[in-house]
Amino acid sequence: MSSKVTTDESARFVVKNVGGIDETTVELPPGITVLAGRNATNRTSFLQAIMATMGSERVSLKGDADEGHVELELGDELYTRTLTRTGGGVSTSGDPFLDDDADVADLFAFLLGNNEARRAVTQNVDLREIIMRPVDTDAIHRNISELETEKSRLDDRIDELQALKRDLPELETERTRLREELDAKREELAAKEAEIDDHSSDVDESREEKRELEAKLDELRDRRAALETVRSDIDLEQESIESLTREQRELEDELADLDDDTDETDGNIDHRIDQLRERKQRLSSEVSELQNVLKFNEEMLEDGAVTATLSSENDSGVDSGAVTDKLVDDDTVVCWTCGSNVDRENIEGTLDQLRALRKEKLSTVRDIEDDLSELRAQKKKREKKRKRAETLRAKRRRVEDELDRREETLSEKREKRDELGEEVEALEETVDSLESEDFGEILDLHKEANELEFELRRLESSLESVESDITDIEEELAEERRLDDERERIADELTDLRTRIEQIETQAISEFNEHMDAVLGILEYANIERIWIERVERRVREGRRKVDKAAFELHIVRSTESGTTYEDTVDHLSESEQEVTGLIFALAGYLVHDLYETVPFMLLDSLEAIDSDRIARLVDYLSDYAEFLVVALLPEDAQAIENEDARVSEI
Template structure:
């Protein structure tokens, strides 16, 4: 990996090459080690970088393998504008868990006793997960309804098949009866050859009567079907109307107000993020300046001759109670600068708290908005279905009126035809005429039963086609249930993995670094009820425990506040490493940066670096010369920047 830098932090211009593995940036304070780390961060896309104080623009170019990335910085009216083509589009994971400079939130969270769970879960889009859960739950309900309908259809299919069998049996019986009746007619017709003309007229009248009766039967059958459909639609409409009335009202204005409020809160959140980034840059710069001002900077600030500047620099280096102000060049008590830094750090902590509060409020509003939108979608669906039902009811009522009118007309026509048949009947041929009437009635009944069977068979075919979809729906239901189970447990799985990673690595590192009387540092996930607005909800937190032991070997629980600075730094680094592993940062960020390890002694720094080196392709560490001397001599070293 090759890095070319111009006007970043305190760097004028430099080019550095890194080999995979550990690179130690060895040097005293104010030797641009942190500036080089910031340049790497800038090349990867981070905004947590400062432009050289006397420059209006800066740039970084980074080549990894055959790919080249670049980043530009320009100062406009006191604001830094970035451009270029960095390695990452989104650096949230890297800023939290890979770029572990002193101001890194993961490192600072332990020392400040901040919400560790919030920090680990911040990269997880919980709103998107909840929205996907709601979508899958709606799909699951729809599938369950369809499967329930198919179960009912399967039961209905059995009844229809029994009905078809019964109708087939009836058709067979009617056909046998009709054949027998036609044989009787054939025998009787042999005796009445002389009355063929009268018979044909009578037969024509009987045929017409048969057709009229068939039409009447079809009309009555359709009328019954339409009435049943009408009743089913009226029942469904009543149920839908009840569902609609039970839904809470969802004025569009409420959703728009919530969206407006979310937008306002997000604008405020972005503003706070900008402020926090600026504060981190200011605090980090001032802390570096407090650690020691270089001779070159003092010469520039004082504007003295070389001899005078050299004498003054020696005096300032020796004087640990005062420092040259890097804004006006005058000498000021170091305590005043430190007090200002304390106030800035307190202000930054307040902004952190406000940011967390805003995120919680946005999450609550988003959840409320999702609920209102779900209610509105359900209301729209019900109203659309009600409109469809009303249209269908109107159509069926019109059709029922038409069928009733047709039925009345057919009944009048049948009555007329029956009178006509009676007039044509003669006393001498009454038996033959009776046989014709019976045969016609059998034909009519046979036609009616066959029509009923055709209707039943058509309904059976439709149901069988729908039931065939059952296996496909079952498979989709299983997929939806698996996805739901995965989504519902994904957040808990990430929490569990983060805790396991931290506890496992913390135990190993403590054994490796051998801190006296420090037995164990571990995280426990706890759940408790909190009140948010008018609701009481369950909320999980990560509680950090410290276990120490007395000289006699008795173990007792201590507090984070009692950890030494070295112990706090190690704990913060291990917490950041847990986040690095849980979110698989190594898949998108091949580098880890470490800075400000002075609170840890040299031997422990060496052991810690060797341990962490296994988890990143490139590990770049800023070290003081004495600390760099303790690490593996085979590591790459950069001593001049």
């Protein structure tokens, strides 16, 4: 048994002007409550009052009243609902028990005679559509799309980090090589400086000439270093220009591949969407009005018309027994719109036409929703393409600006290189003029030392650049674990969303088949071996195209006296068997959508087609799944209920 809403408190209802009730107060304890009485004794009206406090709109106001009111006192909480007659029907207000699950409760918890889920089995209605109706499949698909986008972003980022990780060993190798080369150069420079010191101590020269020569050598060394730096900068600028030029070409190629859509086409799509929305709203309003008309007339046909016939006959002084005979013989009712006697068959035929019209309009609404989805997808795709084009153009402008700046910098660097080259040549000539046989060897040593110092600075700069790249990569790789965890979470959520609809379908089928087997065993129908649902794929038209769509197929397996089994159809089930099958289908929906956690009441009515003993066993079975099970029964059927917690005979 599933967990459910539990309370030890009784539920106290105060009802005024609902259905056929003038005013009443009824207290129900948890468990099974039997509303025992004949037809037209306000049992269905009281069930509607319970539905009203839960938040249902399927409630009728008393015919001669302008306002009705229902209160539910449950524990320390008070829930209210007011019904007010307006020009267009009946409006509701108040503070009901349910905030947003009332439609689901109407389908699977409030199982009155005209309950849609209960009747779906015998009316050739799409059983899967009934079960899946409370599931917002569009929201699930939107979530899937958003998560797929996020997962794609994470995948790209993780791929970038993997590429950086592959670069790291090469950078670390380069760092080791540079450090070793630096150490070797430092040792070589130290040796060269020691050699210069040795030669300087042996040379007897003019201090003034020596200072001038050393100054020129220092200046020459600085100019050469500056010249090499400028040359390196020129190489870097040229590499950057080549890279930016490639990027510019790629951006232009991608822009060329994008269609240059116009705002006029978008305007046409928006106009078409507005038209379809207006049409859908109009059709939905018509469907709602048809539903209200159907509900009102079904309720009047079930309770009101019979009461009206009885009242009119008794008022004229005719014996009540004769009236009953007349009802049985003629099967006529007093029309609640014109007051004349009308065959029940004619009214039911009209209601069938209204149901067919409602079904046709609902089908049109679904086609419109398909068209709207397709148009929205087109609009979204075009908007995405337009945004991408805008992003590419902005990026291209930035690349072009950067190219212009780099070209200008390159020109400046080249001018600087030429200037330094000329200065180096002039300094070399000056040094050559100062050289003598005595200073020739030491000058060569100084030149070599200058070159070693320049090489040291170049190596140090390269090492700093490599170490900076390694630090940046290590900092970026620090988020890899977090990104992997986030990607795994999104992947799990995507898997759950992609299978959620199928999970709900599978659970619904499992619940129905399991409980149907159990109930058939309890109720002991003689020649029914099994009633079960199978999920199948069918080719259906959806809008203007054909698609494969899941459906629930109901199977009935019977057996003969000789033990042979064969598959039968719903039409060949007895009325009792049909009623039980419909109730178990509704129970499957009740369990799949977890109504036992949010709706404390399950309501049953119109069980006359099932014999008393089976009603008692069925009620006992269903009582495990709701805190309050309220059942409307005829007196003779009510006598079979042995484990009831309360019985209400007058309302």
